[in-house]
Amino acid sequence: MITPSSIDLATEARLIAAGVRYAAAWRGKTVVIKYGGSVLDAGAAGTVVEDLVLLKGAGVNPVLVHGGGPEITRMLDRVGKETRFIGGLRVTDEETMEIVEMVLAGRANKGLVTMIGAAGGSGVGLSGKDAGLLRARRLQGPVDLGLVGEVVEIRADIVKIISDAGHVPVIASIGLGEAGESLNLNADHAAGALAAAMGASKLIILTDVPGVMRAVDGAARLVSSLTVDEAQRLIADGTISRGMIPKVEACLMALARGVPSAHIIGTEAPHALLLELFTEEGIGTMITGGVR
């Protein structure tokens, strides 16, 4: 780690100048950030919330989309309900959906809003049901996942109004179904779709690993960039599995719909968001591929 005593003033000045230049370049741009299920775990947030507030103060428009996986699983355990995942997506019956909504739109969402407030910013929490923000339909596929949805329409204008008024929009990944029912949306997919709908300049998916990893000579190594073809190959051969699949899919979808850049990064590095946005090399895995 660089501390003021370990670098000379000239180096420090260069770093500050570079940071300020990057901040100016990002001013007015929208960055959609997905924060994983560890949101409520003590200490797991690290500097994420502080970074969001700093970015907002620098004139960037961060929009947060969140999950709440571990807390949902804990709550399901408490009521004695088993949970099953297929391809990284939670099989959701009605009872499970009730708990998903309680945890995501309740504790997780308000927890993040409170943390943003405590860090000196202002968060406004929404679920996809508010103002019909994330309209969804039941996911069609080879297996029936129950009340799992996919986004069909997004009211990006609502998010923009909140952001333009100086708040950080904090969005729980619950969809509004065609009959008014709540649908469980994978937060990665929702973030990808929202980034595209908002014309965001970047999608950043934060998670509990440094990025996409693969084994090289028996050791797990970070894959620092990944093309569409490589990503599809790594999914097909099982290197990318479970919860990493929807992240890569979300990045590919955002890129295909015109978002210029998409990254999967870890929250462990201090100021991971600032490093990704305000340094040349960035961190984590950059998915590349552009418009297909």
Ligand SMILES: Nc1ncnc2c1ncn2[C@@H]1O[C@H](COP(=O)(O)OP(=O)(O)OP(=O)(O)O)[C@@H](O)[C@H]1O
């Ligand atoms: N190739 C891979 N590289 C890195 N992680 C991988 C890979 N394949 C599978 N994974 C798994 O994906 C996980 C990240 O997805 P996960 O869904 O668990 O987290 P999240 O989306 O951040 O949180 P949540 O889904 O709980 O809201 C990693 O912890 C790891 O176990």
Ligand SMILES: [Mg+2]
């Ligand atoms: Mg996940």
